[in-house]
Amino acid sequence: MNAVTPITRPEDWATDQEVRWCPGCGDYAILKAVQRTMPEIGATRENTVFVSGIGCSSRFPYYMETYGFHTIHGRAPAVATGVKLANPELDVWIITGDGDGLSIGGNHMLHLLRRNLDVQVLLFNNEIYGLTKGQYSPTSRVGTKSPTTPFGSVERPVSPCAFALGAGARFVARTIDTAQKAMPEILKSAHAHKGASFVEIFQNCIVYNDDVFADFTAKKSAPANQLHLVDGAPMLFDGGARGIAFDAAAMALRVVDILDGDSSGVLIHDVSSKLQAQLLVDMPFGPFPMALGVIYHNPAPSFEAAVTLQNATVSMGKSTDLNALLRKGQSWEVSPRE
């Protein structure tokens, strides 16, 4: 056998392969954050599997010194389902993008989330198709100009986190590629959650959609436009000057100013509240800040655990004699002729 050496440094999780993303791509930052997180969650390289589909983000597994499977467009959730059902001990991460995970692979994403397979889904959302040279994606905003929408997109975009909640995801979080402090913490929570964890990562495509998230990611605009959610804490942003309140009469959220430090009317973040989570992901950006962090976390038994349990339960006490199985059914015997 091969010796298992303790892997404690981020560089122990890097492969000898040359990283082939464009210089300045947000994917580099995400890769770094993931490699930094791995030693901190007690993961082992041999029991970790990165499964991806197709697209820029899906090259990710080649750069992780773990097991990796770069599959076909949109199908990473399906492949991962087979991997996890075959060996529930494996720690499976799915790397996908807005096109891979929500356009061609939207159906698989829906079913993975509703089944609650115990994997971490990292969806790199750059609101554009990068690898095919800049066409609009299902998360592109109305008006997005691209080679296939030269006069601006007229399609309404999907919100990845709203989709995940609608599909029945029980862990939904949101972060930003450059958030090197926040992202590892979110990844740790996602990893600790038993069941499907959905993490949307705003990722900047420097070539085809540069600065599309600058309204809330740029240093200058960040404080006033980012709402960092902490379970049990009031929803405050803009340095504590503003907060999110619930308007019971309108059954809607609204932004309130905090006067004299009195945040009594501000909502307290409750990660187990689905209703609150839905309101948070539906907040229109502009009038509202961008909600980041763990939006929803409400664990339930995972799919592969339920399958394994049922397989074991219904097999209990049953014969595994294959010859006996073949002889079941409508049978008769022909005796040798005298």
Add this chain to the structure above:
Amino acid sequence: MATAFKTVSNDNDGPHKEQTQAEAVVVRFAGDSGDGMQLTGGQFTLSTALAGEDFSTFPDFPAEIRAPQGTTFGVSAFQINFGSIDIDTAGDAPDVLVAMNPAALKTNVRDLRHGGLVIADTGEFTARNLAKAGYDVSPIDDGSLGRWQVLAFDISKLTLEAVKPFGLGNKEALRCKNMWTLGLALWMFDRDRAPLTAWLRSKFAKNPVLADANIAALNAGHAYGETAEIGGPLKQFKVDPAVSAPGFYRTVTGGESLALGLVAGAKLAGLPMFFGSYPITPASPILHALAKLKEFGVTTFQAEDEIAAICSAIGASYAGQLGITSSSGPGIALKGEAMGLAIITELPLVIVNSQRGGPSTGLPTKTEQSDLYQAVYGRNGDAPMVVLSARSPSDCFDVAIEACRLATQFMTPVLLLTDGYIANAAEPWLVPDMDDYAPFPAVFHTALPATGKVAPYVRDPATLKRPWIKPGTPGLMHRIGGIEKGYGTGHINYEGDNHQRMTDARHDKIEGIANFIPEQAVEQGAAGGKLVVVGWGSTYGPIRKGVQRARAKGHDVSHVHIRHIWPLPKNLGELLKGFDKVLVPEMNTGQLKTVLRDQFLIDAKPLNKVTGHPFKIAEIEAAIEEMLK
């Protein structure tokens, strides 16, 4: 075949009936989709098996679950050919047709042998039902059935009388009609009613009244044959038990036998099985069967679609189980891209295609062999695939094992072709003993090569297969995927020379499998001569019988039936070149014919049929005669 009737006097069987001795008889039950014809046929098959006769069945039902009552498109039929001689097909032409309504008569009677017997339920020959079937006047009365013997009586009314004591509603009572009919059929063929009674008791264990009513109907039908003062065409057929090899037999459908073969194959490979599938006609019975067999290390997964079904199976194989997926033509089409992924990542995978009529949705419940091109050629890129085919319900068992063997021993996807006919048809099966099968344990690599570098694409010199390294193995972390890989290393590699080398390696690996499969045998006749009939899949029965008859007439004709479609057995080309002429009957427009012409430059002649029904023996026989003119 169902031609050898002779009336014999029977001294022991009372004064009222004569008996007809038959070597084989073909009976077709036809009625409304809701009349329970498949159930009747299935139970008649059981009684046939218990009587020790050889048989072959052909269930033929509409795609609609419950088509409107009384319509011709709602007719469901079940044909069984049984007898004391060896039976290879469900029979060319029925000797007896049981028609439960005018539509059933209309759609089936033309198939009946000249002089055959029609049993019709006049209770259903109402003006309304006649109109629905497109009859202006009842064919029973207008003499249009003159070619056949007709026995028409009110089965509906007789059934209602028989079940009257049980106080059922009219609708429920009439549902017992199929048991009444079965009772009559059991009498006609001198069958024991006890197993059917026992079956009805267990089926209606929760509703003993329904059990009693059905048994009463069964007995009444039987008694009707025994006592009715009708004489004429209603006579008992005496069919002797077939001379079968000694051993333990069971009835098996292709779906059942395929599922069992996959379980056996996974066991022989020493692997748990992962079966990812999406429901589709006529492939679903395999998923149904395997879902019940979890104690054999089977995990079944009903995926969200066909693509997820195959991708989950690929994921399971990657993780070290035997991944299997199953579908029919339209679903196989959806799996195409993922098959390419399994080919380039060189993972074991079994893909079962229960073929049906196409293209597109086509004829979901009708059989066809038109997915051979799809199996052999139907993917983007140079994507060689191992393709096998099953010839009969019981053959599915061995072919499934062979698929598991090739997939795991050569690290490759294997496509197994069966069809709707085989999937649903039943036949007796001399149950094999698993101890007679040599295991082929899968090998997982766990050691780092001497170079100190993980090399997931270093090939075994004999088979050209790559090592199977499952996640969880310490020290052997590596990445695989659908992008071209570097020879040996498995790293992404777009270089032209490398792609040439990898394409050649994938091709040579599959072609080389020809060295590890049996040489092509000749089923009947010499290994050379005037004519060879080459078949594959479910045309086995009619070709075998057709060739048998032609040979009995003194014709120089042989039968070759191919199991390994790709790669083809390495002696096949030379074998076929030893014949002056080659005839290829197929239920498509000539697909194997094209492959044979391409591979061997021989003038293979097609014989094609796509009516949703298997070839008739007579059709094969006629084509042979034509070729030898």
